[in-house]
Amino acid sequence: xxxxxxxxxxxxxxxxxxxxxxxxxxxxxxxxxxxxxxxxxxxxxxxxxxxxxxxxxxxxxxxxxxxxxxxxxxxxxxxxxxxxxxxxxxxxxxxxxxxxxxxxxxxxxxxxxxxxxxxxxxxxxxxxxxxxxxxxxxxx
Amino acid sequence: xxxxxxxxxxxxxxxxxxxxxxxxxxxxxxxxxxxxxxxxxxxxxxxxxxxxxxxxxxxxxxxxxxxxxxxxxxxxxxxxxxxxxxxxxxxxxxxxxxxxxxxxxxxxxxxxxxxxxxxxxxxxxxxxxxxxxxxxxxxxxxxxxxxxxxxxxxxxxxxxxxxxxxxxxxxxx
Numbered sequence: 001x002x003x004x005x006x007x008x009x010x011x012x013x014x015x016x017x018x019x020x021x022x023x024x025x026x027x028x029x030x031x032x033x034x035x036x037x038x039x040x041x042x043x044x045x046x047x048x049x050x051x052x053x054x055x056x057x058x059x060x061x062x063x064x065x066x067x068x069x070x071x072x073x074x075x076x077x078x079x080x081x082x083x084x085x086x087x088x089x090x091x092x093x094x095x096x097x098x099x100x101x102x103x104x105x106x107x108x109x110x111x112x113x114x115x116x117x118x119x120x121x122x123x124x125x126x127x128x129x130x131x132x133x134x135x136x137x138x139x140x
Numbered sequence: 141x142x143x144x145x146x147x148x149x150x151x152x153x154x155x156x157x158x159x160x161x162x163x164x165x166x167x168x169x170x171x172x173x174x175x176x177x178x179x180x181x182x183x184x185x186x187x188x189x190x191x192x193x194x195x196x197x198x199x200x201x202x203x204x205x206x207x208x209x210x211x212x213x214x215x216x217x218x219x220x221x222x223x224x225x226x227x228x229x230x231x232x233x234x235x236x237x238x239x240x241x242x243x244x245x246x247x248x249x250x251x252x253x254x255x256x257x258x259x260x261x262x263x264x265x266x267x268x269x270x271x272x273x274x275x276x277x278x279x280x281x282x283x284x285x286x287x288x289x290x291x292x293x294x295x296x297x298x299x300x301x302x303x304x305x306x307x308x309x310x311x312x313x
Contacts, residue, residue: 016196016198020193043169045168048168054213055250059210060209063204064196064204081260082205083256085205086255087209087252
């Protein structure tokens with residue numbers, strides 16, 4: 001991906017209202033790979049007794065990151081939309097820690113981009129969640 | 141055989157609404173998205189009033205796929221917890237007085253969740269209902285449907301598997 005295309009993608013993603021509301025940030029993008037970070041926030045807690053972040057916030061992070069990876073693939077002309085997304089929750093994210101995710105578009109056709117992603121907290125040996133999804137490939 | 145006299149309607153309603161409140165209003169993420177639940181007997185409908193912070197594509201504009209996923213997952217978890225809690229309340233296993241003062245039942249944990257995006261979420265209110273297809277002692281499978289203007293026109297559906305909270309009343313833990 002050209003530096004220009006990455007900068008535009010970065011601006012586009014960081015300007016999404018829901019991503020701004022969650023303070024999500026794109027940390028890397030290019031050639032079908034995207035990385036994002038979601039800081040810990042008391043507003044997105046799903047279990048008030050433990051302080052663990054809700055799966056929905058992890059979904060938003062995974063969905064955005066997978067979409068960004070699909071868009072950044074050299075064969076992708078422009079935008080994308082999620083067709084389906086499956087998330088597997090391996091363990092609860094540790095309260096207080098940011099969640100980072102890396103998504104990779106591992107195959108793309110004229111119509112569909114296939115993407116997978118992993119989410120981690122500070123313990124990088126044990127994933128918090130993984131995702132697999134299919135995304136549309138929109139024409140120019 | 142003498143039948144027990146039914147309780148006054150407001151007593152039954154108050155107990156059920158207090159239980160639902162305890163489930164829904166203790167979770168910050170549910171409040172953050174602005175999700176609420178309407179109850180008709182044991183049937184729940186989740187509502188997601190539109191708000192600008194839910195937008196994922198400002199050009200269309202459309203609701204963020206992650207918001208849709210979070211809305212459906214919340215509907216599934218609350219729907220599942222509610223179906224278990226309902227039986228516990230109706231059989232008197234759970235004390236509704238305790239629920240009213242903020243005792244929060246343990247919620248099921250999501251094992252996996254698959255969302256099918258059927259059409260883009262419009263910048264309007266959204267609704268969802270969950271159907272518990274199987275609810276065992278340890279695992280449960282739940283299907284959820286979400287729509288906006290027309291009940292029959294779904295914008296998303298999802299299926300998830302959940303790990304049930306351990307119950308202390310069972311002989312086998």
